[in-house]
Amino acid sequence: MSEQGNILFCGVGGQGILLASEVTAYSLLAAGMDVRKSEVHGMAQRGGSVTAHLRYGDKVYSPLISLGEADIVVAFEMMEAVRYLPYMHSGSKIIVNTHKIYPPAVATGKMVYPENVLDELTSRDIHVRELNAFDIASEVGEVRAVNIVMVGVLSTYLPVDEQVYVDVMHERIPERFRDVNIRAFQEGRKTAAV
Numbered sequence: 734m735s736e737q738g739n740i741l742f743c744g745v746g747g748q749g750i751l752l753a754s755e756v757t758a759y760s761l762l763a764a765g766m767d768v769r770k771s772e773v774h775g776m777a778q779r780g781g782s783v784t785a786h787l788r789y790g791d792k793v794y795s796p797l798i799s800l801g802e803a804d805i806v807v808a809f810e811m812m813e814a815v816r817y818l819p820y821m822h823s824g825s826k827i828i829v830n831t832h833k834i835y836p837p838a839v840a841t842g843k844m845v846y847p848e849n850v851l852d853e854l855t856s857r858d859i860h861v862r863e864l865n866a867f868d869i870a871s872e873v874g875e876v877r878a879v880n881i882v883m884v885g886v887l888s889t890y891l892p893v894d895e896q897v898y899v900d901v902m903h904e905r906i907p908e909r910f911r912d913v914n915i916r917a918f919q920e921g922r923k924t925a926a927v
Contacts, residue, residue, distance in 0.1 A: 741787075741806045742786075743814065751783070751785060769796035770787045824859070828890075829851070882920060882924075884918060885922040
């Protein structure tokens with residue numbers, strides 16, 4: 734675990750990427766680190782690409798991650814993981830949700846979802862942690878908690894105690910969604926330990 738790093742969150746609109754990056758940022762802040770975050774919404778409302786850059790350490794001046802400098806990539810969708818390969822370096826870690834979300838061109842039959850997307854990731858000199866976060870979120874009773882399952886996995890790579898994340902979720906997530914999100918977070922951590 735590093736006391737400084739660059740985390741790139743990527744996926745498509747509606748996956749809760751911004752909440753995931755917010756919970757992570759506030760947890761790192763609560764652990765005493767300097768944090769900078771930037772979001773790119775793109776065509777979020779139409780299932781378009783969404784990213785959040787998060788940098789943390791003793792002192793951080795810019796929120797943006799340069800090409801080849803992402804230490805961890807949290808990819809909420811496999812094709813988005815491949816799209817952001819240029820941000821990774823030898824030794825980067827990627828947490829990738831294997832649940833597919835078809836872009837409009839694929840959903841309408843104009844294009845085909847590429848075969849063997851994961852092979853494009855695993856053939857590189859990066860550490861790939863794959864999981865079906867949708868299935869895990871379904872098991873805890875809330876498919877919209879995929880983002881917090883991913884944060885649970887991510888938390889095992891960061892120098893922040895588990896309780897700090899739980900405390901942040903108590904502050905940042907509305908009460909009616911809090912318990913299921915905490916369960917999703919804990920299941921994500923368990924998945925990472927396997």
